[in-house]
Amino acid sequence: MRITEKDTLLFIGDSITDSGRDRTDPASLGDGYVHGIARTLRDRAGTGPGPTVINRGISGHRVYDLEPRWTTDVIDHRPTVVTVKIGINDTWRRYDQELLSPVDEFEACLDRLLTETERRLSARLVVITPFLLPVTPGQEDWFEDLAPRTDAVLRTALAHNALVVRADLVLPRAAEEEGAAELAPDGVHPTPLGHRLIADAWFAEVDAAPPTP
Incomplete structure (x- = not known):
């Protein structure tokens, strides 16, 4: 798929997507992977307008928190590409x-x-898998819950023919060289490098053009 200036890209999820966005400003993208994706697309557009990018991540949200706001925060914007990270x-x-x-x-x-989303929009679906980079011994125990949950995300994405960004593979591989704390100091929230890796992985899966360094 090639993103064009006619596209509207909507990202929704938890704090990893939110990444400090100003929720009083509908155009705010935060300072994470969504901002990085938008910057690359804007740079690629040159003097053109580039695609519209919308961030509707909210820190702390679980999947159930997305459901009551799905119509307002997703459907009503009529996006052509919807990316979910939860x-x-x-x-x-x-x-x-x-x-x-x-x-x-x-x-x-x-x-x-x-x-x-499929029923009400003609949008391409993208799902980013949850990930964990344990920085404390106790976090290793989380995989008992997270591993089957990641499998559930993959099954659901496959059932809906969604593109899948495997953050659960990309970040642990990078952590082998960089160290977990360099990518996510608390094991969950990415550093700028961690966000860049997510953005890179999104482009690799969704759009063939490589991101700007």
């Missing part, structure tokens, strides 16, 4: 708040969101 908070809340998100319910909710 799942790590569904795992994290089990370990810090004992708030469970059963994988079957998580999968059913994500499926409803993608089904609704």
Whole structure:
């Protein structure tokens, strides 16, 4: 797929997508991977307008938090490409708040969101897998919950013919050389380098043009 100036790209998810955006400013993209993708597309457009990029990530959200705002934050913008990055908070809340998100319910909710998008839009779907780069011994235990959840994300993406950005593979591979803390100091929230790797992976899967360094 080649992104053009006619496209509207919408990104939705949790804090990794939010990345400090100003929610009082609809045009704010934060300072993470969404901003990096938008900057590359703008640079590529030269003097042209470039595609529209919208960030609707909200820090702390689980998949269930996306559902009540899906029409307002996704459908009503009539995007041509929808990228969803969700799942790590569904795992994290089990370990810090004992708030469970059963994988079957998580999968059913994500499926409803993608089904609704297909029903109401002619948009290309993109799913970014959740990831974890353990920086403490206790975080290793999270994979008991996260691994089946990632499998659920992959199954749902396949069922909807969505493009898949494998952040769960790209970031751990990079961490072998860079170190986990260099990519995500708390194991979850990316550094600028971590965000750049996500943006690179998004371009590699969604659009063949390489990002600007």
